[in-house]
Amino acid sequence: MKKIITVVILFVALFQPLTIMAQDLLKSSDLSTLQVDNLSDSDVLKIKAQLQSNNMTIQQAEPMALAKGMSASEFAKLKTRIASTGNSSENNAAAADKKDSGRKQEEIVNAKNKDKVNPLVFGSELFDNPTLNFEPNLKLATPVNYVLGPGDELQVSVYGVQEFNASIPVSVEGKVAIQYVGEIAVSGISIEAATQKIRNAMARVYSTVSSGLSQVSVSLSRIRTIKVTIIGSAQPGNYSISSLATVYNALFLGGGPGVNGSYRNIELLRDNKVYRTIDIYHFLVNGDQSDNVGLKDNDVIRIPAYSQRVTVEGEVKRPGIFEMKKGETFADLLTFASGFNEFAYAASVNILQKTGKEFKVRDVKESEFNSYQPKSGDLIKVSKILNRFENRIKIEGAVFRPDFYSFTEGMHVSDLIAQAEGIKEDAYSQRGTIVRLQSDLTTEIVNFDVAKALAGEANEDILLKREDVVTIYSILDFREEYKITIDGEVRNPGTYDYYDNLTLNDLIVQVGGLTGSASKRVEVARMVTSEEIDENNPTKAELFAIEISPDNNEQAKNFELRPFDVVSIRKMAVYDKPEQVTVSGAVHYAGKYALVNKKSRVYEIIQRAGGLTSLADIEGVKIKRPIQAKQIEDLENVNVNLGKKDSIQNKLEIKLKEELKFATIPLDWKAILKNQNNAANVTLFEGDEIEVATYNEGVKVAGNVLLTSEIPYDKGRSFKYYLNAVGGVDAKGWKKKSYIIYPNGKAAVASSFLFFRSYPKVKPGSQIIVPEKPEVKKMSTGEWVGIGSVISSLALLIITAFK
Template sequence: MKRIFLVSCFTLFTLFSFGQEFLKGKDLSQIKAAQFSEAEIAQIGKELKANQMTLEQAEPLALAKGMSATEFNQLKVRLQSNGAVPTEVKEEQKKPAGTTQEGSVLAAKNAVVFGSELFTSKSLSFEPNQNMPTPPNYVLGPGDQLDINVYGVQQFGYSGTISKNGTINIPNIGEVFLSGLAFEAAKNKLQKQIGRIYSSLAGNGSKLSVSVSNYRTILVTIIGAQQSGNYRLSSMSSVYNALHVAGGPSDIGSYRKIELIRNNKIIRTIDLYRFLTKGDQSDNVSLTDNDMIRIPSYEARVTLEGEIKRPGIFEMVAGENLNQVISYASGFTENAYKNRILVKQKTISELKITDLNEMTYASYLPKAGDMISVDKILDRYENRVQIKGAVFRPGEYSLPANGTMTIKDLLKKADGVTENVFLEKASLIRQKENLTKEYISFSLQSALNGDEAANMTLQKEDVVVVFYNQQLLDSYKLYIDGEVRKPGDYTYVSGMSLYDLLLEAEFFTDLAASDVTIFRNKKDIVYDANDKEKIITFNLTIDPKNPEQASSFLLEPQDQVVVRRIVTFETPQMVSVTGEIFYPGGYAISKKDERVLDFITRAGGTSSEADKEAINVIRNQLVIPIDWKLMSKEPNSSSNLIIEAGDNIFIPNKKSTVLISGGVMFNTEVPYRKGKNAKYYIKNAGGAAEKGWMKKVYVVHANGSASASSSVFGIRKYPKVFAGSKIIVPEKPEKTKASTGEIVGIASVLASLAGILLAVFK
């Protein structure tokens, strides 16, 4: 038992170590996906999940560590088929477990640092295009694979790799030293060397084609990045590609002073802001073997917030002024108040603020930690007046820049007052200097006549309110419902009669009765608590063929008219009788409780070919079986179904076969033999198939009823079969087996339990 426990622990430790090795990014060039066991695949999946990393995120990291694309694709297929790792990280999993509050704030802060989007976007990678022609200045080295072809009068083809010694061994030519040569120079050298054997190259009878089919990998060291380390990249890679693979600068890394070190010398200082603000890719230089990219910590960062097009955190270099920082943020928004910018600064012991205006932007040099806030313009107008109410064009209007505007001038701008205006009174709402409001009433008629007292001079933010004449505004409705062609509500007009309303509703329908009811609100001037009646009802008799009788009844506002329907009128409800019947077709239900037998009798009875035992009723696409024998003996029984509108009574013809389908060797139709059960017919269909479930065999009879097999004391009893029946053998449900991951998990639990038991009983 102890030995088993130790072996289990050793296996788990080995798998865990392998998963850690994969994620920590050691040399993956020798890894073969086919050599992994299912347990190792499951462990890799667990490690990827523990690091909140998807397969898409792991791919560039694995390729950078030397793993070939073919091997990673094979590993990806195995991980996905095993279900060991998801293709996406859920939102709640994106925050690493155990992250401290300080670390969370720092990560959130870094997310808005200008330039960080270069390394968080999945659609941007700066990956070199290896399908493009080899650049003439590309320097060859050991590991580059060349395709060399001579075509024309003479033909020759060879594909080889430059050796560690820097040479390529070409058949019939010998070794040619190419390492360290630019591609164009190497091509010229090969032209001369190969031309010694293939003489047609010198006379242009043949041509030489040279291309790099597979680029070598180079080792690049990146420090100060989100994922610092040694990376194996394509020799076509550039600085931006290497930075993207490493996740970009760390949370405290600089975006402005990234150093490219070659042979222990800084050969270039990279400023990513040149690319972000101007599209300048001059810093995106090609890398060579053993290059180092060092990202130092930033020297100064400032924060821009408020009415800025791109708020965020911006890195500063010595000598940059506020104008340059604002340009990095793409300038101000349209609502920015540019004449005052508030700067919060950190001193040695406390904070202080500084106000800047447009004249001081160029002279102010931001300091580390500055928080620069741009406020918005005030939400008010310097020259606005408004007019509301009974004018043709209410809304906002501007005061003239030079001169004044009176109430009469504003009414003229609004195209005058409407016909239903109240001329006796209007209001002017004026805002005082203390921002309170006062209401000034004036005669609208006097203002229109130019009276100086009423026609006041307007100030900014004045609001003129012109009232409607309420007596002219009042409008009432009438309502009509029931058997008229256009029921609904209609506008009341003084003196309107019931005939007028019927005329608007396009008179009566064919189903209208002569009974017309009008409901009217009771309008009492004096309130009577004992009077419980609130509605007055008028019952009229109007001949639908002579609606002019209604012209004598005058309507009042809010009256509701209801035209009743003929009591005895009903649309015929139809039933169809089909199949082996003498007179098939449609029949109307003549009384409410008509049954199946009544309709069969009305249709002339069944023919000699009818299978009475198979009669059924189809209702709403569902089949209702009918027991003919019981229905004939007891006409009032439930089997003699009461028919509903839309039912179809179907009388099929006689059949002499039985259909067998489902989990049998051969779906077929077998001649009916009286007295034989379902098992006999299944045997005639070749017997049950491998997935056939004999315990669940059931029979659907010709009339739509069904019978299932049963078991009594372990003896299987199959249902009776009649002519026209269908025997159905269902298939057994598939059993799901435990996955490899589940088995590994169970084994881990058992090993842990074994360790506990060993410790208890030791």
Template sequence: MKKLFYVLTFLFLLLGSSNANAQDIIKSKDLSTIKVDYLSDDEISKIVAQLKSNNATIDDVESMALSKGMSQTEFDKLRTRVKEYEKKNSKDTDKDKKDKDKKKDDKSKDIDKDSEFGRRQEKIKNEKVKDSLNALIFGSQLFDNPTLNFEPDLKMATPLNYVLGPGDKLEVSIYGIQQFDDTVTVNFEGKIAIQNVGQIAVAGMSIEAATQKIKAAIAKVYSTVRSGQSQVSVSLSEIRTIKITVVGGKQPGNYSISSLATVYNALHLAGGPGKDGSYRNIELIRNNRVFKNIDVYRFLVKGDQSDNVGLKDNDVIRIPAYSQRVTVEGEVKRPGIFEMKKGETFADLLNFASGFNEFAYTASVNVLQKTGKEFKVHDIKESEYASYLPQSGDVFKITKILNRFENRIKIEGAVFRPDYYSFTEGMRVSELIAKAEGLKEDAYSKRARVIRLQYDLTTEIVNVDLSAALSGDVTADIELKREDIVTIYSILDFREEYKVTIDGEVKNPGEYEYFENLTLNDLVIQVGGLTGSASKRVEVARMVKSDQIDDADPKRIELLELQITADNNEQIKNFVLQPFDVINIRKMAVYEKPEMVKVSGAVTYPGKYAIANKKETVYNVVMRAGGLTSIANLDGMKIKRPIKEEQLKQLESIDLNLDKKQIGEDGKESNLKDKDSLNSKLTKKLRDDLKFATIPVNWEKIVKDKNHYSNVTLFPGDEIEVAVYNEGVKVTGNVLLTSEIPYRSGKGFKYYINAVGGVDNKGWKRKAYIIYPNGKASVTGSFLFFRSYPKVTPDSQIVVPEKPEVKKMSAGEWVSIGSVLASLALLIVTAFK
């Protein structure tokens, strides 16, 4: 304890002897007046040096400092500044400390990155939270936007009216014949100390006045300054932090901000006015008097920042409750809740809301007012906008204009410019047609139609003799009315749309438009000409027309047989087609392109072979491939036949006639939402997984008898696979070890299953089956208590399937069965008594 007392006493004595400010404020036994914020970096460095020289830390002297009156808050600040200083200087070397230029570089590490002039300011962090409750209040978006702030720009030149105070740092430089450079701090007495010059009181002075005073003091010491051979420069290098108070904001409290900060900066930090706070009568109180009334609307509406004055230490920003708010809804550019001052009119309110939008009904505005007992509705005429004084709680509703036109008329149909046109009283049909640039050539001149909207909103049709109206007949050229729709018909509207159809051996078969005098030659050229497989036979089916029904004639159409030259598109020049004719160009009787099959595996010449005749068999193709090689497995020949799309469509169309309830993969009953779901699964498996159907081939039988059923006729796309002889037997499925066992003559089915360790707990041994090399399969058979297994051959595969899950009966179901049996037994006993 004695050591700590010695350290603290020595520390404060050192401060007192080295700095006059510290000597006046730090009394020998009273530390209650110490303000750590006003201690300079040099004073902190001396405290750190004294602690190190006595092998003590700042934490060691905490209890002693508190006992001498220092508050816990001030000591925490002192501890923070000491530790920050130690951390900042922990990387400095002895060489850096002796070199003056290096010291300036070290100081620059603490300079605000946004400053290009060496000016720094303590950063103020303030996280914004979007205020959704007050989002409709006009002006609230100014203070809850995290990307918007009013922080002072440290890059700007120091304002000449900036008032210096304790904590500011000045950069004083003399340049010319004599040179001097020093950074001095305004201490809490308001003075700066310049080497060889002495102390100068600058607190409370503007930067401009302080500069003149400093120059005058330096000129007394430096003769070259006095003579003008050297110049003096004074600039603000570090801005002090001031404390202000915000009352009535969303986040009221005390704030430490830059001495360059303004009112809007402080309001932004406090989140703006609170829920019931005023945006138009904010008070800046300085020295216990209202220094300025701030109206945020002046900035929001006009961009006027005259209210955004600078702040001073201990300023108070008071946000009182609003006195009058109104709501604007509907067709304005900026609907919301607005605060009104006494004497402001609805025209001013409309200006705050940025005026009506393009859909607003502006002749009058409906306002919902509140009386002392109930609501009432009032209409404000356009002439009253500049005189009506809104009352607190008013709700102004601006409605849309009506979806109707006061002078619109429409013309459509066979005119050159069908559209809407402006209507004038006394307008006639001929005038409207003239506005539409006249009639088209296809206009139907006998009649025009006018659809008219009557006063009761019903419609009527008025027919017009168009040729008479255009020839000057005033009776026919009727007067039009607002919202009339005039329709000019086209003669093309009355014509039936005729088509002809061509099919068969042409490039682009289909339905085509019919024209008068259309010939077969014209149509053949239009569809791209004949294909190479076209024959000379052409059949034309023609519609039969008759006003009477002839039951004796069963014909529904007329068939015309024609002959053409198949290799020429120009023929039968005089055959003229009629509407709805169906032309069919027949195909040649024999016109087939060579198609291929494939042979792979253990043959002499594997590859693709053309089908030479209509009944090309397996034997013929294999022999064309050079026959089987010595390593071929005679029992391992099969045909892979591609599954055709037509077969898949047939499968999809089959109704499997299954119950709606099916057993799912998990063994539970489930309802089928679609009766074709199983069909689609099968179709998908065939199309994506299997792709081929397998046909087993018995080569030994074919060699002995070419008419054997295995010697099947091949189809285009078939593939003959000849397996290489393999002496292994594969065992897969639900067995303990999937493996391939060497074939042993005379060994049966059980031998190979036992060779892989037998079946597992899910294996269904009695349903095991074997797949032979040629694709044929055989299953295990049973009769009474005897079971017969299929014969095993080389290169075959034994598969043990999985047992299906069986739903076990619950205890309740067993009890139900037991009760039924008991009741049945009782019934039988009773019957035989």
């Protein structure tokens, strides 16, 4: 039993110093047994918090730790652990630091009610901005002039040969109680004076302090909360704030001055006396924070009502409502408004004043700005400068630098032309004009000879006036814009500019040359000009017939062209590129075939394709012919007198453009084989596709039937047989309008005579289609009654007529 107790005591003795040293690295006197590897993360955090509370870094603590017996290798490990623990626990360390610093103030929510009556009061926006709250930074070093009081807490440390560290609050009596030293009165003195007082007191107890072997450090670890009262603010009341807070911070918490509160005569009352009068405009205009003084407990901030306000509108940089003090002038007000903007008329301002009975208007000249004192309620309007120039003159036209220039008295036309760097080569030198603004704001025109004015002749070198517009014309302005037209077999036909000495060769090269289909025939039509009308000569244009070499852009005989000539390059009489048709389906050699002559027919092309195969359906030969754009255009041009918004023609046009890509021509191949001159042997066109269907023994039934299906062909069976084979028509099926499409594309529809109905014959490969019944609007009871009334009236009329 004794052995067990001995082991426990040794264990406690070995590990207790480790824990104590981990908790207080600075207070321990012997660190020779400290093993960093045995420290937990919480122990390292405690050491880091201890260093931060003493405003020390790990580098500053190194000499102290080594002096207390800690090895350099163990200290290096400790430094690494502190760095890594700090990175992984940054948020925890920040929270611990905030907790240790203790510099907090009660959070006040600023829900200011904006001045709705005068929203443009200068300075009101200062207390509406949450990012500009003037809140003191509680993390900064303690100001040396900070005055201590009850509620503050001091961190007193002795380091060096002797060690001491404690957080000591200032009691309600204004004293701090230090162990072994006693009570020291610190209330009402600065932190600097308190530090000296505490150092002297501790020197009497700690001998190494007086000898300099140990140092005393005093810092503010917790700041007290003070009470201030705000009167006349948007949110008046008592506020608990930090003892480091200032007047502006308190005003922000109170929402700033109220609706009628002054921004320039705010009173800070201390001990029932006006300690300072605060003018917020010093900060707003100049950034001067001299009035932003610190607060003390039980201070009162009183915001009286404003004495006078004036309104500034118009061309100033910061229009709004401004508060004025007695003796301030319009120049001071202009400073508050940041001065005139670049468009302001600064020679005078217009002021609308209020008298005891009515309004009156006053104009204040620029010379009175430093003497005129605005009155409460003044509305000052700053107008824009006039849209006119006192010394502007303009030159335009055929000069090198047409523009506006400054006018000076005694300026002549030649001076302005010289300022514009002279006239251009194309200038019309016989006449220039001056458009002049007269005194009654009407305009007149003054002409001059440009050449003589430049030569210095006094009569032509006219004296200019302000706002004159001088125009120098160009000879190109008087020349008609000549054009020439070329059409026909050239690469880029169209209308082109005409130039002097332009020839046919020049024009052909300009348009990219002749096409391969150009013939040797060229016609040039030239307009006929005459001063007199010749009734006997009806000719409107002169025609020139020219022969050229189509394979050469440079002609031997180069014809000279004139303005507005129309050149026509004719096409060769025979110049047709080979056209092709396509053969597909049950033929031996399907593919594309060229049309040898203009009257190639179906039989010839199929024979060239090797004829029909044994699987071909001779009842299924047809031609698919593409619908040409001209066919659609012809349909659009037809007026069927159905109205502009008729849907029938519109649907037909849309169907041709978007749905139908080709038209089907059914062929009777048996008739063609018997007689090649039969009408069924049609002439082919480019793009045609001859399609030969493969023999199919089925009959497809589709549309409004119960079951869309393909029924095997049974010779002799009727149309109704195949409809019944798919279950008959459905409720929407229109049986009497059923139709059949044969393999060659031909269609047939059911017909009726009296009470007899006949259906088309069914062939192999056919398709039977049952369309949908159109929707028919049934007549209402009222409509039937109306019809009955009309019939009754007619019957009565007839009976009356035959009596």
